[in-house]
Amino acid sequence: MFDTDKLSGADALLEAQKIAFGPVIFQCARLLRDWGIFELVKANKRGLSTQEISEKLSLPIYAVEVLCESGYSMGALKLENEKYTITKIGYFLLTDEMTKVNMDFNHDVNYIGLFYLDEALKTGTAAGLHETFSKEETIYPILSQLPQKAKDSWFGFDHFYSDAAFVKLVEIMSKKGIKKLLEPGGNTGKWATALTAASKNTSVTILDHQGQIDVAMKNAQEKGVGERVDGVAINLLDHSIDFPTGYDAVWMSQFLDCFPPSDIINILKRSKDALTEDGRVYIVEPFWDRQTHEIGSYTLINTSPYFTALANGTSKMYRAIEFESFVNQAGLEVEEEINGLGFGHTLMICKAKQ
Numbered sequence: 001m002f003d004t005d006k007l008s009g010a011d012a013l014l015e016a017q018k019i020a021f022g023p024v025i026f027q028c029a030r031l032l033r034d035w036g037i038f039e040l041v042k043a044n045k046r047g048l049s050t051q052e053i054s055e056k057l058s059l060p061i062y063a064v065e066v067l068c069e070s071g072y073s074m075g076a077l078k079l080e081n082e083k084y085t086i087t088k089i090g091y092f093l094l095t096d097e098m099t100k101v102n103m104d105f106n107h108d109v110n111y112i113g114l115f116y117l118d119e120a121l122k123t124g125t126a127a128g129l130h131e132t133f134s135k136e137e138t139i140y141p142i143l144s145q146l147p148q149k150a151k152d153s154w155f156g157f158d159h160f161y162s163d164a165a166f167v168k169l170v171e172i173m174s175k176k177g178i179k180k181l182l183e184p185g186g187n188t189g190k191w192a193t194a195l196t197a198a199s200k201n202t203s204v205t206i207l208d209h210q211g212q213i214d215v216a217m218k219n220a221q222e223k224g225v226g227e228r229v230d231g232v233a234i235n236l237l238d239h240s241i242d243f244p245t246g247y248d249a250v251w252m253s254q255f256l257d258c259f260p261p262s263d264i265i266n267i268l269k270r271s272k273d274a275l276t277e278d279g280r281v282y283i284v285e286p287f288w289d290r291q292t293h294e295i296g297s298y299t300l301i302n303t304s305p306y307f308t309a310l311a312n313g314t315s316k317m318y319r320a321i322e323f324e325s326f327v328n329q330a331g332l333e334v335e336e337e338i339n340g341l342g343f344g345h346t347l348m349i350c351k352a353k354q
């Protein structure tokens with residue numbers, strides 16, 4: 001994280017104001033993007049006045065003034081001779097895919113629910129979810145029934161990060177000669193379809209809520225791998241239900257972070273019991289202590305309050321050292337760790353402790 005000791009008093013006070021006005025800046029940046037102001041200003045290198053922006057986009061001059069002045073204060077727009085031009089920050093807000101999915105996720109899924117973060121933290125319940133989308137205990141059973149924008153942004157966020165890691169992971173895993181892979185939390189079947197398409201002798205069983213299984217089966221059929229992908233609807237938090245057995249791999253990607261430590265350890269124990277003698281548990285997670293740049297750790301750390309207020313009230317983004325401890329407590333040990341996959345994912349390969 002940036003070295004706060006080096007800031008002058010005035011600079012530190014300014015940083016504090018950026019936090020105090022964070023939600024205001026966020027909403028203005030989003031509208032500068034969504035109402036086409038960044039796009040227009042980017043296309044006009046010599047700059048545009050508020051009057052010109054207002055006319056070209058058919059927006060009230062008052063709205064353009066309020067948004068552009070905020071854009072200027074956040075460093076996304078430059079103001080010279082009464083004309084606005086775009087800066088590097090504005091350029092990234094407009095064009096960078098990661099910034100886009102993060103902003104959409106924070107607006108469409110999290111923004112209103114985060115108002116209830118205090119209650120969620122104190123009670124360990126998804127209080128923000130209950131005030132916005134559903135009275136369910138967690139967001140997972142209702143993912144496929146979220147309002148369209150929230151659903152698109154949730155899956156856009158989830159898939160953006162896992163898709164990037166899957167390219168290299170398919171290459172690694174398709175060389176392992178795995179015949180039967182069990183995938184708790186297999187979601188829409190992205191991994192199952194990608195792996196089975198690349199590895200013709202592999203079949204995958206997904207364990208997830210019924211809504212996700214239905215989507216995953218449809219996707220597998222459409223991708224021509226339906227015969228080697230099947231699914232079982234199950235509540236993975238019901239620890240009295242054993243996993244099916246006889247698998248040479250149990251694969252969990254961006255899944256265990258949905259749970260608090262006690263559930264993670266329990267799921268890992270059941271994963272170990274699902275393995276054949278030489279089987280391995282494969283965990284894919286973006287750990288915030290394994291990031292090579294502050295951008296990664298900042299994004300991950302600040303995803304945790306989504307888990308508290310909206311997802312379940314109990315989980316967060318973890319560090320690799322925390323996971324090593326969970327793995328050991330489940331009777332497993334880390335055999336190998338591969339870092340730097342996609343946007344900073346780690347593959348942890350675990351075997352049963354001797």
Ligand SMILES: C[S@@+](CC[C@H](N)C(=O)[O-])C[C@H]1O[C@@H](n2cnc3c(N)ncnc32)[C@H](O)[C@@H]1O
Pocket residue numbers: 140141143158159162184185186187188207208209212234235236237252253254255258
């Ligand atoms: C963050 S998504 C992970 C998606 C996917 N593995 C990936 O890498 O993109 C978590 C998945 O776990 C499932 N899940 C969470 N809690 C569950 C539970 N108690 N029972 C069954 N599935 C659950 C969700 O439905 C969702 O599909």
